[in-house]
Amino acid sequence: MNTIILKTASKYLLPLLLLFSIFVLLRGHYLPGGGFVGGLIAAIAFVLHAFANGLPHTQRLMRIHPGFLMPFGLAISAVSGMFPMLLNQPFMTGVWKKDPVPVIGSLGSALFFDIGVYLVVIGASLTILFTISETR
Amino acid sequence: MDSAVEKLPILFLCILLYIIVLAIPSVRKNGLRSKLSPLIPIGAFLFFLLGFDGNKQTAVLWSHDLLPTQLSFTIDGLGRLFALLITGIGSLIFIYANGYMKGAKYTQRLQSFLLLFMLAMLGVVLSDDLIMLFIFWELTSVSSFFLIGFKNEDEASRKSALQAISITGLGGLVMLGGFIILGEIAGTYAISEMHNPETIATITSHAWFTPMLIFILLGAFTKSAQFPFHFWLPGAMKAPTPVSAYLHSATMVKAGVYLLARFSPILGDTPVWTIALISFGGVTMIYAAFQALFRTDMKSILAYTTVSALGIMVFLLGMQSSDAIAAVSLFILVHALYKAAFFMLAGTIDHETGTRDISKLSGLKTAMMPLFVIGILAAWSNGGVPPSVGFLGKDLIYESTLAYPGLNYLLTGVSVGTNIMLFAAGLLVGWMPFRGKKISHKNLQLPAPSLWVPAAVLAVLGMLFGLFPSLINDSLINPVANSISGQPEDIHLKLWHGLNTVLYLSLLTMGLGFLTYLVIRPGAGMLGFIESAERFGPRRILHGISHGFIGLSDWITKILQNGKLRIYLLVILGFLVLILGYVVLAETTFTIDIDMLTNITIYEVIIVGILFISVFLTLFSGSRLAAVAAMGVVGYTLCIIFVFYSAPDLAMTQFTIDTLTVILFVLVLYRLPRFIRLDFSPRHILDGLVAIAVGALMTIISLEVLQRMPEREISDYYALNAYVLAKGKNVVNVILVDFRGADTMIEIVVLSIAAIGVYSLLKLRLRKNEKME
Numbered sequence: 016m017n018t019i020i021l022k023t024a025s026k027y028l029l030p031l032l033l034l035f036s037i038f039v040l041l042r043g044h045y046l047p048g049g050g051f052v053g054g055l056i057a058a059i060a061f062v063l064h065a066f067a068n069g070l071p072h073t074q075r076l077m078r079i080h081p082g083f084l085m086p087f088g089l090a091i092s093a094v095s096g097m098f099p100m101l102l103n104q105p106f107m108t109g110v111w112k113k114d115p116v117p118v119i120g121s122l123g124s125a126l127f128f129d130i131g132v133y134l135v136v137i138g139a140s141l142t143i144l145f146t147i148s149e150t151r
Numbered sequence: 152m153d154s155a156v157e158k159l160p161i162l163f164l165c166i167l168l169y170i171i172v173l174a175i176p177s178v179r180k181n182g183l184r185s186k187l188s189p190l191i192p193i194g195a196f197l198f199f200l201l202g203f204d205g206n207k208q209t210a211v212l213w214s215h216d217l218l219p220t221q222l223s224f225t226i227d228g229l230g231r232l233f234a235l236l237i238t239g240i241g242s243l244i245f246i247y248a249n250g251y252m253k254g255a256k257y258t259q260r261l262q263s264f265l266l267l268f269m270l271a272m273l274g275v276v277l278s279d280d281l282i283m284l285f286i287f288w289e290l291t292s293v294s295s296f297f298l299i300g301f302k303n304e305d306e307a308s309r310k311s312a313l314q315a316i317s318i319t320g321l322g323g324l325v326m327l328g329g330f331i332i333l334g335e336i337a338g339t340y341a342i343s344e345m346h347n348p349e350t351i352a353t354i355t356s357h358a359w360f361t362p363m364l365i366f367i368l369l370g371a372f373t374k375s376a377q378f379p380f381h382f383w384l385p386g387a388m389k390a391p392t393p394v395s396a397y398l399h400s401a402t403m404v405k406a407g408v409y410l411l412a413r414f415s416p417i418l419g420d421t422p423v424w425t426i427a428l429i430s431f432g433g434v435t436m437i438y439a440a441f442q443a444l445f446r447t448d449m450k451s452i453l454a455y456t457t458v459s460a461l462g463i464m465v466f467l468l469g470m471q472s473s474d475a476i477a478a479v480s481l482f483i484l485v486h487a488l489y490k491a492a493f494f495m496l497a498g499t500i501d502h503e504t505g506t507r508d509i510s511k512l513s514g515l516k517t518a519m520m521p522l523f524v525i526g527i528l529a530a531w532s533n534g535g536v537p538p539s540v541g542f543l544g545k546d547l548i549y550e551s552t553l554a555y556p557g558l559n560y561l562l563t564g565v566s567v568g569t570n571i572m573l574f575a576a577g578l579l580v581g582w583m584p585f586r587g588k589k590i591s592h593k594n595l596q597l598p599a600p601s602l603w604v605p606a607a608v609l610a611v612l613g614m615l616f617g618l619f620p621s622l623i624n625d626s627l628i629n630p631v632a633n634s635i636s637g638q639p640e641d642i643h644l645k646l647w648h649g650l651n652t653v654l655y656l657s658l659l660t661m662g663l664g665f666l667t668y669l670v671i672r673p674g675a676g677m678l679g680f681i682e683s684a685e686r687f688g689p690r691r692i693l694h695g696i697s698h699g700f701i702g703l704s705d706w707i708t709k710i711l712q713n714g715k716l717r718i719y720l721l722v723i724l725g726f727l728v729l730i731l732g733y734v735v736l737a738e739t740t741f742t743i744d745i746d747m748l749t750n751i752t753i754y755e756v757i758i759v760g761i762l763f764i765s766v767f768l769t770l771f772s773g774s775r776l777a778a779v780a781a782m783g784v785v786g787y788t789l790c791i792i793f794v795f796y797s798a799p800d801l802a803m804t805q806f807t808i809d810t811l812t813v814i815l816f817v818l819v820l821y822r823l824p825r826f827i828r829l830d831f832s833p834r835h836i837l838d839g840l841v842a843i844a845v846g847a848l849m850t851i852i853s854l855e856v857l858q859r860m861p862e863r864e865i866s867d868y869y870a871l872n873a874y875v876l877a878k879g880k881n882v883v884n885v886i887l888v889d890f891r892g893a894d895t896m897i898e899i900v901v902l903s904i905a906a907i908g909v910y911s912l913l914k915l916r917l918r919k920n921e922k923m924e
Contacts (some may be wrong), residue, residue, distance in 0.1 A: 026546075039803075041271070042886040043881060043888075043890075044878070044879040044880070044881060044884055045879065045880040045881055045887070046880070046881055047800045047803055047881060047883075048800070048803070048881070048884070049800070049881070049884040049887060049888070050887075050888070051887070052335065052803045052807060053802060055804070055807035055808060055811060056807055058811065058827055059807060059811060062814055067475050076401055078255060079901065082907075082910065085903040085906060085907075086903075088899065089899060089900065089903060090897055092895075093896070094898060095891075096892060096896060099612070106893070114859060120909050123921070124876065125879070125888040125889050125892070126305070128888050128892060128895075128896075129766075129887075129888050130897060131601035132887075132888070132899055133897070135787045135902060135903055137901040138900070138903070138906065139902040139905065139906035140897075140906075142906040142907075142909065142910055143905070143906050143909045143910075144811070144814065144815060144818065144915060146909055146910050147815065147818045147909070147913065148818045149914075150914070
């Protein structure tokens with residue numbers, strides 16, 4: 016697609032949508048949202064950019080292949096799940112910081128788990144979409 | 152309890168450890184690791200020789216209330232004799248193999264498989280639990296597969312390995328069926344607990360006794376190469392000779408005999424047992440002995456005489472008399488001694504001259520004097536000439552057949568006939584290559600000691616035990632007879648019984664055997680004739696079955712894996728409809744209660760209207776893109792319905808997922824050829840019907856779930872505790888990341904795997920040289 020409107024819009028939409036996805040990710044614990052939806056929104060943001068500017072452009076912008084996000088995400092989730100075990104609690108027990116942190120709210124292992132989910136979802140969906148659109 | 156049987160796991164672990172040590176590849180041929188390998192069986196041999204007397208010891212090492220089986224070992228006279236044979240002959244075979252495989256490739260691999268096989272055999276003869284015995288039994292089949300097919304570059308070798316594992320493996324599976332029936336009837340899977348008279352009475356009077364016995368016998372008969380399953384054994388001669396010597400003298404093929412001997416006190420005293428064992432054993436022993444006479448390949452002769460000897464053992468076990476039990480107890484030992492010596496002899500001759508064809512070999516006596524002596528001694532024991540231990544064995548066989556009520560003439564005749572032919576066959580291997588004029592084999596000289604000393608040890612032992620039967624009478628043979636009969640036996644082995652019928656029969660056997668040897672001239676003509684009998688026999692039938700089986704699986708695969716996504720979907724969904732539909736229709740009563748419904752609002756009417764229109768568009772639109780867009784609209788309307796019913800999380804996710812799905816569809820459809828609507832075919836109707844059925848089914852199931860809602864407690868618990876325990880107000884998210892976090896963890900792993908799958912399917916293509924055809 017080669018429309019100047021979409022191209023221009025996507026330039027601003029990408030950071031906005033990414034910010035929005037992080038917002039959705041962080042509010043997930045109290046209000047509708049969460050890592051899964053957040054990840055999907057971020058993936059849509061990149062796909063939109065790719066539609067407007069062409070896939071190679073988006074890939075250059077991303078610097079790394081989205082597939083690399085998957086192992087990072089899995090590692091973050093796994094570590095946050097295992098972290099309670101260091102404190103002699105069962106796997107996946109929620110561990111929370113006592114005082115809330117400004118902007119984010121209360122900080123706990125569940126949040127890091129959700130960040131891992133977020134990254135895996137971005138990585139997996141973009142890998143699938145990019146691979147299919149690249150294949151000739 | 153601090154008995155030696157409890158140390159068995161340590162022995163097993165040591166063997167396992169050395170198997171691993173050997174399995175690590177080595178740069179050098181015949182390195183230190185393979186040179187030291189005989190130490191393992193020697194150590195095990197000493198363990199069994201010194202650690203146990205003939206008394207029964209049982210140890211349960213591990214058991215669990217929920218499992219009927221347990222990890223338990225037992226060792227008695229029978230188990231000990233077999234363990235001694237397995238490790239004793241194993242030691243000699245390992246020494247022999249080091250000499251035989253000198254300079255050859257993969258010696259370590261061979262030894263590692265041999266050790267694995269030895270471990271499995273020890274497990275078979277020492278297990279007390281039926282299931283454990285079965286596992287070790289199958290392990291012997293698997294490890295012998297690798298041993299028989301050791302020359303894996305040779306197609307015939309691979310074929311006979313496959314043949315061996317399919318026959319013994321199938322037999323093993325049938326046997327497992329028998330074991331399970333036996334265990335269920337007896338109420339225990341421990342063999343040692345079945346020995347009391349009440350349990351035996353329960354087992355033998357049970358309605359399922361006969362099928363169970365037939366299943367177990369099938370397992371034993373296939374393993375011990377009884378007619379008509381015998382043909383895998385001669386085929387297995389493709390293995391390197393040390394392997395043949397080990398598998399066919401003392402171990403693999405004796406496993407079936409062991410099994411029969413082990414169950415003889417429990418199942419033996421029944422007509423089915425007697426008839427089956429005597430008839431199959433009798434036919435096998437005479438048929439295989441006859442086949443052996445006309446072979447020219449030394450190993451082939453030995454293979455058929457082995458089959459014949461196994462027939463004799465099965466035959467004796469069928470008779471169940473004290474004499475027969477004494478005979479089989481002794482014959483197991485006798486046969487192992489002379490047959491292993493014979494095999495090693497054949498292997499050494501092959502190794503030195505390059506041929507095993509007795510019609511080409513002659514005059515080896517001058518160059519290989521020790522081998523000649525071994526050949527004579529082994530033939531001596533094989534033929535049952537006094538004073539060898541074979542003579543004692545044959546005496547007992549004749550005594551038991553003569554005493555068998557009713558059929559004594561027939562059975563004695565069959566055994567005399569078999570022994571005459573075996574006598575001649577023994578001379579063919581042990582004597583024929585050495586006599587006569589010397590054929591020029593260049594530089595023929597005495598081979599290295601490791602190639603003939605092990606055989607010499609066995610041959611000399613065969614003679615020694617015959618001269619001094621007291622060496623083995625009380626320590627080895629009597630305990631074996633006790634375990635086979637299940638009650639104390641009193642055996643007195645002696646050379647001289649006086650002038651009686653048995654002695655005359657022995658003399659007759661020797662005389663006629665020698666005559667046969669003089670008359671028989673094995674050659675190509677007779678070989679062709681005798682092989683045709685094998686070719687049209689059971690092997691042909693089995694080949695037919697296996698080919699039919701391959702054809703069948705080919706056919707099924709072509710139907711199921713036809714490469715058309717459409718058909719796959721149709722099959723999966725159709726199956727789902729059938730299975731779920733059956734359950735739903737069988738268990739659900741359909742009542743529609745209109746009063747239960749909430750009031751329908753105008754928004755809902757509009758949304759559902761849009762939904763219907765877009766469904767219609769999806770189905771009947773002329774362009775793919777329009778259909779996909781309409782599908783997207785269907786998804787969005789669903790999102791709005793979710794919003795109506797206050798499920799914002801679901802709506803958000805559905806919304807984004809739908810967006811991505813449409814994009815994905817477009818990306819894929821972009822590449823497809825132009826959409827052409829062809830005639831409306833019956834296939835469309837079928838597709839439509841399946842689609843409607845799936846949709847209707849899912850609707851019914853979700854309504855049904857809402858109606859039943861079996862456990863509200865769980866959702867209540869989540870709703871109540873989300874903030875208290877997990878400090879979250881969004882219950883959905885708390886469930887995802889906290890309460891059911893492990894599920895989510897697995898889901899993201901699955902998602903990653905799916906992404907990697909798509910990537911590798913589309914991106915990674917075979918390079919040209921990697922493509923097949």
